[in-house]
Amino acid sequence: MKKQFAVIGLGRFGGSICKSLVEEGMEVLAIDENEEKVNEFASLATQAVIADTTDEKALRGLGIRNFDHVIVAIGDNIQASILTTLMLVEMNVKHITVKAQNDYHEKVLNRLGADEIVHPERDIGIRIAHSVVSKNVLDYLELSDEYSIVELGAGTTLHGETIVGLDLRAKYGCNILAVKRGDNIHVSPRPEEKIANGDILIVIGADDDINRLENQWIDEP
Template identity: 70%
Template sequence: MKKQFAVIGLGRFGGSICRALSQQGMEVLAIDLDEDRVNEFASIATHAVIADTTDETVLKNLGIRNFDHVIVAIGDNLQASILTTLMLKELGVKHITVKAQNDYHEKVLNKIGADKVVHPERDMGLRIAHNIVSNSVLDYLELSDEHSIVELMANSKMGGKTLAELDVRAKYGANIVAIKQGEDIIVSPMASQQINKGDILIVIGSDKDINRLERHILDTE
């Protein structure tokens, strides 16, 4: 059975989520106050409606509590974002993801029960910064304030060595959880797995440990 999603706010962030979910064949209800935006997504989403989600009666009439996941992607109106999230929670929506504008907004959203709070602009800024600073970092995802997952490209210093020989976990505290070799992806690789120059290593660990790994192995030829 297809999951049902509702996306509230059809700006750049909400619109991209709506498109991506629709392309994956999910049932999506697109909601916005702006008629032009709603019309734009009428042919993309399963349903698209003009609605004020700060009105509890409107949310009830939309049957919002029956959706598996509601994404609140309201732009600059913090009050509308907070009120909508609060009412979704009170109506018993199973899972609520909310876009935060700043740290204060995030604190409020967490206090009123948002299941997940995202900072798309900040997170993208972090990813771009990591890519710019290091030639080895191909992608970056922050898991928490202190832990991340990164994609690192193996250089000639690592090429020809096995995971056991590199002993990354013992030396640096980080874990190589997968390896991309061309079109192949090796998940939970064995200690005997050989690394080739150009392989993509999926590494998880604390930012401090990942930085040490990158500095001592990847940035030196």
């Protein structure tokens, strides 16, 4: 059975989520105050409606509490984001994800009871910073304040080395989750797996440990 999603706010972030969910075959209700944006998604989403989600009556009229997951992607209007989230929580919506504008906004959303809070602009900034600082970092995903997953390009230093020989867990407190080689991905690689120049190592670990790994061990691909 398809999951039902509602996306509130059809700006760049919300619109992107809406399109991706539709591509995944999900049922999506697209909501925005702006008629032009709603018209843009009318032929894409399962349903697209013009609504002020700070109006409790309007929100209830959409049957919002029946959706499996509601994503609040309201842009710069923090007050509208907070009021909408508050009402969704009071309606006992099953799962609520909210876009936060800053740390203060996030604190308020946490207190209100949002299930998940995302910082798309901040997260993109972190990814760009990591890729600029280290040529080895090809991508970066923050799991928490202390742990991350990174894609590291394996250079000539690693060519011919085996997973067990590298012993990342003992030396750096990191683990190799997978090795990407061309179009192939080796998940949970065998201990005897050999690394080749140009491979991409998907590594998980504490940020400090990953930084040590980048700086002391991996050369430029």
